[in-house]
Amino acid sequence: MSREINYFQEDFGEDYRTEVCDYITDNKIEMILDSAKKPAKKEIERIIAKALKLNGITPQEAAALLQVEDEEMINKFLAAAKEIKEKIYGKRLVIFAPLYFANQCVNDCLYCGFRKGNKELARKKLSQAEIINEVEALEREGHKRLLVLTGEAPNTDLDYVVESIKTAYSVQTENGGEIRRINAEIAPLSTEDFKKLKEAEIGTYTCFQETYNRKAYAELHPSGPKSNFEWRLSVMDRAQEAGIDDLGIGALFGLYDYKFDAIGLLLHAEYLDQKYGVGPHTISVPRLNPASGSPLTEVPYPLSDADFRKLVAVLRLAVPYTGMILSTRESTKMRNELFAHGVSQISAGSRTTPGGYEKKAKNKEELAQFSLHDLRPIDEIISGIAKDGYIPSFCTACYRLGRTGKDFMDLAKPGKIQEFCRPNAMLTFKEYLEDYGTESSIDHGTQCINNLMDKLEKDNSQLAANIADKLEAIADGEHDLYL
Known part of the structure; x- marks a missing residue:
């Protein structure tokens, strides 16, 4: 193991769990997909009927839906996904904003603008004063929920992240402006470090596997701590052991075949639910967008809009209780369509640049992690949502009242939430x-x-x-x- 990979854990500081790594394998995913080819119409109808009872469907059943090409049947489960989403969450859409603390990183992920090998990127780490400026700007737009992110580097370690989270919580502006809940999407930690993160009063901890295909993962992550597939895949076990019971998973669709990664996600959700009684609070469905300075000039496995709609609907049928997150990577048109097919949480007015919100800041796309498509101001997004009959939500009550983990699942799974x-x-x-x-x-x-x-x-x-x-x-x- 190279010294470069040991920035945060000496030999990863502890034995990482292998149970989940045995549960989710390439062979298992491929067998599930192979066994579900060319499903009969009656079988699809049975799966849809089962899903409408809000009990979810198995990865094997989801694999059958993912391989449906008949438009009539696809429309049936798109409609079912809408019905299920509204039974569980109604027509509400949770609103949040990402806040990037830094873009410094020791990983060399080939698809990411933050990668170590990108010499074109202007590197930036926000000071605590700059974080205050960013949060003030976000609060003055009306935001109450943040997702904080940072690259993986020695000078943006956990102590810096925890201090920065505390700083963000402390900021108050006029009109009752305050941040009421901060979720975190940072590099995998040891169990002991997750305990420190929990003390910072985060809501949900999120980590994307990016792709569940081991060969593709190795090719896309040639160096840095992130190159260890198993350490990343077992991250949710360590978070649970540390007492963080609200977890978010995701894949970056376009890095590998979307059907393969969808089944990987569902096996991951199934594993967490079976082992801890708590499935993922959220599942994120970003599509790969080009990043400046990335050697990937084309998406390796492009996902069409039609297949993307199908994917979102199948995930909603399979994991009805989860909050499904859609970012501003997508166009306004696609976002509006997917609200009806399962999406329940969205980012708004996003910037993927450290320092990108502060009102005096100029265009800082040279600092960005990836490109965005929905660049509308938050109020324009909110106005459009409300006009279409959806209710924007800035609610943080569940986190603050302890409706997390099993307590949240007890309400979400039967639709009582x-x-x-x-x-x-x-x-x-x-x-x-x-x-x-x-x-x-x-x-x-x-x-x-x-x-x-x-x-x-x-x-x-x-x-x-x-x-x-x-x-x-x-x-x-x-x-x-x-x-």
Whole structure:
């Protein structure tokens, strides 16, 4: 093992778990896909009917759906995914923003703008004062939830990340501006270091496997700590052992065949659920976008829009309880389509550059990790969401009330979490409109809230009265009300 790989763990500091590595193998994934080729129409209909009961479907059943080419049948499970998503979460869309602390990195991932070998990249590590500036800018746009990220390098170690998270939480601006929950997407840690991260009061810890194919992974990650496939794959075990029970997984689609990586994701979700009783709180579905300074000038395994829609729908059918995350890598049109087929969380007004939010900052794309397609300001995104009948949510109540891990799963799996999601979305959206809304977002947002109130009064008049009182209190200047 080279010295370069030992920046954070001397010989990785502990024996990493091998159980998950035996559970998710290339041969197993290939056998699942091979066994599900050319599924009969009756079999597809059976799988869809099973999924509509909100109990999920197996990786084998998902493999059958992924290989369907008949448009009529595809449309059936696209419609089923919409129904399942609305049964679990309603028409709410959680809003968050990524915040990059640094773009320095010792890894040489061939698809990433942050890679060590990219000599064109202007390297940047934010000081605590600069982090304050970034968070102030985000709060003044209305953000309450952040996902913090950084490259993997000695001078952006865990101590720096923890200090930076504490700094971000401390920032307060006018109109009740504050960050109420920070999720983290940083390099895999040892169990002991995860305990330190937990003490920083993060919400969800996220780590993408990127691709579950070992050969492709090795070719794409030639050097650095990230080159160890098993250490990365076993990261969620260490997080669980440290007491972090809200976890997010994902793959970067386009690095390898999307069907293969989808089954890898589902085996990963199945493993976590079976071992810990807690499946992934979130699953992210980014598609590979070009990065400046990357040797990958073309996507190795392009994923068409049609197949991407199919992928999102199948994941929703298979893991109905998970929050499915879509970033601004996608176009406005594609994002709007996928809201209906399973996506329940989105980034808005994103920058993938350290220092990219601060109002005085100029165009800093030379610092970016990858290119973005949905570049609309957050208020324009929110106005469009509300106009289409979706409710933007800035809610952080579950994290703060301990509805995480098994407690969250007990509510999400049977669809009971919507009893909290819909009212809290209304309350946090009302707060956004009062403090940061423009004429357009206030117009569409008020109509959206009124429509939801009409439905809530029919479904639960007592709850509707409670929410009406809280909405009035927010209009009078109160903040941070939730169930």
